Amino acid sequence: GENVEQHPSTLSVQEGDSAVIKCTYSDSASNYFPWYKQELGKRPQLIIDIRSNVGEKKDQRIAVTLNKTAKHFSLHITETQPEDSAVYFCAASTGGGNKLTFGTGTQLKVEL
Amino acid sequence: DAGVTQSPTHLIKTRGQHVTLRCSPISGHKSVSWYQQVLGQGPQFIFQYYEKEERGRGNFPDRFSARQFPNYSSELNVNALLLGDSALYLCASSLSAASISPLHFGNGTRLTVT
Numbered sequence: 001g002e003n004v005e006q007h008p009s010t011l012s013v014q015e016g017d018s019a020v021i022k023c024t025y026s027d028s029a030s031n032y033f034p035w036y037k038q039e040l041g042k043r044p045q046l047i048i049d050i051r052s053n054v055g056e057k058k059d060q061r062i063a064v065t066l067n068k069t070a071k072h073f074s075l076h077i078t079e080t081q082p083e084d085s086a087v088y089f090c091a092a093s094t095g096g097g098n099k100l101t102f103g104t105g106t107q108l109k110v111e112l
Numbered sequence: 113d114a115g116v117t118q119s120p121t122h123l124i125k126t127r128g129q130h131v132t133l134r135c136s137p138i139s140g141h142k143s144v145s146w147y148q149q150v151l152g153q154g155p156q157f158i159f160q161y162y163e164k165e166e167r168g169r170g171n172f173p174d175r176f177s178a179r180q181f182p183n184y185s186s187e188l189n190v191n192a193l194l195l196g197d198s199a200l201y202l203c204a205s206s207l208s209a210a211s212i213s214p215l216h217f218g219n220g221t222r223l224t225v226t
Contacts, residue, residue, distance in 0.1 A: 001171075006154075032212045043202065043217040044155065051212060089154050098145045098206055098215060099168045102154030 002027040004092050006103025013080050014111055021106045023090035024072040030092040033066060033073045034100065039086045047088075048075070080110045114139070116205050116218035124224045125193050133188040133221045137205030143167070144186040145215065146178055149200040155217075161186055162209035190223075198225045 003026040013019050025033075034049035050057045050064045050073065057064050061080075066073040077084055087107050091100040117136045125131050137144050143162040147155035157170040161180035180186045184205075190197055200220040206213035 034214065036217075043219045046214055046216065049214060091154075093212075098143055098160045098162075098204075098209055098213070099157050099170075100147075100155070100215060101157070105152075105154050 002030060002092055002094065002101040004090060004101050004103045006090050006106060008106060009104065010107045010109070012109045012111060015080060015082060017080055019075075019077045019080055019084070019108055019110075021075045021088055021090065021108070022072060023074070023092075023103050024070075025092040025101075026071065027092070027094060028068075028071065029094045030071075032093040033064070034091050034093075035062075035064060035075050036089045036091065036102075037086045038089065038105075044089060077108075080108075082110050082112060084108060085110045116203055116216055118201075118203050118218040118221050120221060121219065122222045122224075124226060126226055127193055127195060129193050130189065130191045131193060131223060133190075133201050133203075133223075135186045135188070135203030135205075135218060137184050137186070137203075138216055141205035141207055141216075142184055143206045143209045143213065144180055144184065145204045145206070146186070146188045147202040147204065147217075148172075149202055149220070151199075155202055158188070160209065167209050193225045195225050198223060 031052035036044035038044045063076040090103040145160040146158040149155040159178040160168040204215040
């Protein structure tokens with residue numbers, strides 16, 4: 001089955017700096033890669049996703065890149081703000097987007 | 113529009129008991145999936161249902177079962193509870209099972225087994 005590895009497990013940045021979280025996946029058939037943000041005690045919220053036929057996608061301060069050859073994808077957050085502090089999960093899926101395999105999460109802390 | 117709603121929000125059960133968790137998808141969404149999230153880990157896929165049929169099952173024992181109703185709501189049942197079943201159970205809905213369709217999660221049910 002699919003295996004998703006995520007790094008780093010914790011990330012601390014200064015407000016205004018950029019943050020990068022990286023994930024690798026094992027199943028070359030995976031074609032959908034969402035990112036979720038989960039604040040303490042709350043539900044995972046979809047923040048951005050990318051499909052395998054696209055190399056990069058951007059939404060305001062958030063961007064995701066995908067390298068199918070290397071089987072890795074990354075989340076980039078620019079101009080970080082304290083409200084970006086949360087746990088971020090990457091995920092991968094083959095076929096539809098319902099059976100997601102999640103990474104182990106990255107605790108992002110944005111310090112003032 | 114209401115998002116995915118789950119009930120109850122919290123539940124405490126004793127080993128050996130059974131539990132039923134409930135989920136209502138976003139209006140118009142026909143696919144419901146269940147995930148288990150143990151503290152400090154990412155969610156793990158348990159089941160997917162679409163049009164009342166099971167479309168996928170994760171690596172969970174037969175003590176776990178689910179069903180979907182004609183109104184697309186869903187129940188997750190867990191029998192013979194073990195301490196290791198303590199987790200946040202997340203329900204997620206999406207428009208379709210046949211094509212890539214973003215998954216939207218509910219707030220979850222926090223199950224504690226003592």
